[in-house]
Each structure stands twice: as C-alpha cells, then as structure tokens.
Amino acid sequence: MQNLPVVELKNVSFTYGCHPVLNQINLIINSGEAVGLVGPNGSGKTTLLKIILGQLKPQTGSVQLFGQDINKFKDRYKIGYVSQRAVHYNPQFPATVREVVASGRVAGRGIFRLLTRSDYSRVDRVLELVGLKELSRRPLSILSGGQQQRVFIARALAAEPAILILDEPTVGVDQAAQESLYKLLYRLNQTEQMTLLIVSHETEGLSSVITRQVCLDKYICTCQFSTTSPAQLREGICAKRLALQVAE
Numbered sequence: 001m002q003n004l005p006v007v008e009l010k011n012v013s014f015t016y017g018c019h020p021v022l023n024q025i026n027l028i029i030n031s032g033e034a035v036g037l038v039g040p041n042g043s044g045k046t047t048l049l050k051i052i053l054g055q056l057k058p059q060t061g062s063v064q065l066f067g068q069d070i071n072k073f074k075d076r077y078k079i080g081y082v083s084q085r086a087v088h089y090n091p092q093f094p095a096t097v098r099e100v101v102a103s104g105r106v107a108g109r110g111i112f113r114l115l116t117r118s119d120y121s122r123v124d125r126v127l128e129l130v131g132l133k134e135l136s137r138r139p140l141s142i143l144s145g146g147q148q149q150r151v152f153i154a155r156a157l158a159a160e161p162a163i164l165i166l167d168e169p170t171v172g173v174d175q176a177a178q179e180s181l182y183k184l185l186y187r188l189n190q191t192e193q194m195t196l197l198i199v200s201h202e203t204e205g206l207s208s209v210i211t212r213q214v215c216l217d218k219y220i221c222t223c224q225f226s227t228t229s230p231a232q233l234r235e236g237i238c239a240k241r242l243a244l245q246v247a248e
C-alpha cells in the first residue's frame with residue numbers, strides 16, 4: 001500500500017477578518033516523523049493546528065489527512081490532540097486517572113457503546129506506557145501538573161491515533177517534569193513509531209525529541225535541525241529569514 005502523508009497542506013492561507021495570519025503554507029508530515037512547530041508569538045502556530053484539526057477552514061488551499069480531503073475525512077480518532085494543560089480539563093473533576101484515560105477510548109468508538117475488556121486492556125497498556133500504572137486509581141485532582149499532562153497524553157493515546165498533536169505540552173510544569181515529558185515523547189516516537197507534531201516555545205527540550213523543525217511566521221520553512229541552535233529559534237531567526245526570502 002502507498003505510504004501517504006499523514007498531513008499535507010497545499011498553499012494554505014488563513015485570514016482572521018482582515019488580519020492575514022498564514023500565507024501560502026505548504027507542509028507535509030510523514031508517518032513516523034516528530035515535527036517541532038516553532039515561531040514567534042502570534043505567528044500562527046495555533047491557527048495552523050486548528051486548521052489541521054478541522055476547527056478552522058482556510059480561505060484558500062487544501063488540507064489532506066491520510067491522503068483524504070479534510071472535508072471528507074471521518075476517522076477523527078486518528079488525530080490525537082493534547083491542548084495546553086490549563087484549558088482542557090477541570091483538575092477538580094472527580095474522576096480517577098484510569099477513568100479519564102478510558103474516556104479517550106470513547107472518542108474512537110462512540111459514546112453509546114460500553115467499553116469492553118479489550119478497551120480496558122488498551123487503557124492499561126497506555127497507562128503503563130506513560131508511567132502512570134501505579135497511580136491509575138488515584139483522583140486526577142491530586143496529581144502534579146506533569147503527571148496530569150501524562151494523563152492527557154494517555155487519554156489521547158487510548159484512542160489509538162496515528163498522529164499525536166501537542167500544543168505547548170510543557171507549559172506550567174516544572175523543569176524535572178518537562179524533561180521527563182520530553183523523554184516520554186521521544187520514546188513514543190522512537191519505540192512506538194507515533195507520529196508527533198509539537199508546538200513549543202521550549203526549544204531546548206523540544207530539540208531532544210524532534211526529527212524535523214518547522215518555523216512559522218506567516219510563511220513557513222523547514223530547518224535542518226542540526227544547523228539551528230535553540231538560541232536562534234528563540235529569536236525566530238529562521239522564520240524571519242524565510243519571510244524575507246519569500247518576500248524578495
């Protein structure tokens with residue numbers, strides 16, 4: 001079978017009202033890649049994620065997921081999404097870690113079907129994968145920020161996605177937890193062959209995970225990771241240089 005790109009954007013442009021944000025973006029993400037999406041504040045990273053997730057429709061260009069036009073794409077569970085920790089769950093919600101992760105199983109299977117033994121074995125497998133097996137019966141609310149973020153990653157993985165998209169996965173967690181989250185993402189990509197798309201400002205940690213880096217500032221460029229230092233990335237040099245090249 002032909003190995004189709006997981007995500008393919010062709011000439012995608014997006015404007016909020018009269019404020020252009022993305023200009024003629026072309027981007028291909030292939031299976032098995034770990035792509036880091038970086039760029040200055042307001043450069044359109046979240047907008048680009050929303051377009052890939054189908055939450056925003058570009059004014060021009062096309063979006064294909066697994067070789068299919070996004071407007072016809074039905075297998076939403078194949079796209080796992082972990083948004084910034086603060087916005088996606090009320091941490092006081094009275095549910096155990098295992099229950100939260102099991103709710104990810106519903107996403108792929110429909111809300112009217114009871115979870116089966118095989119669903120729960122997948123839940124237990126991902127809990128083990130993210131290192132939360134021992135905490136599975138604990139309430140989510142008593143976990144640390146880093147542990148909660150692992151729960152949300154496990155919940156997304158429970159649906160058996162083909163790509164995991166993470167928006168600033170380390171925001172609000174301490175240094176040790178950041179390092180351990182990046183180690184987990186590295187393992188998911190290298191051992192479990194999970195395709196990753198990660199938006200992050202935290203470029204040092206990101207560099208330990210990604211296989212390719214994409215800089216965005218209205219235009220897009222792919223940088224050879226080895227030739228771009230975290231300091232250059234922080235300053236958005238790569239993206240600015242490209243914008244100049246495109247404008248010239």
Ligand SMILES: Nc1ncnc2c1ncn2[C@@H]1O[C@H](COP(=O)(O)OP(=O)(O)OP(=O)(O)O)[C@@H](O)[C@H]1O
Binds near residue numbers: 040
């Ligand atoms: N709903 C909206 N309506 C109008 N403008 C918006 C809207 N959402 C975002 N914008 C603007 O679009 C631009 C890109 O925003 P976006 O959130 O995609 O950037 P970002 O790169 O993710 O930023 P950050 O790194 O700060 O999270 C910004 O100038 C932002 O103010």
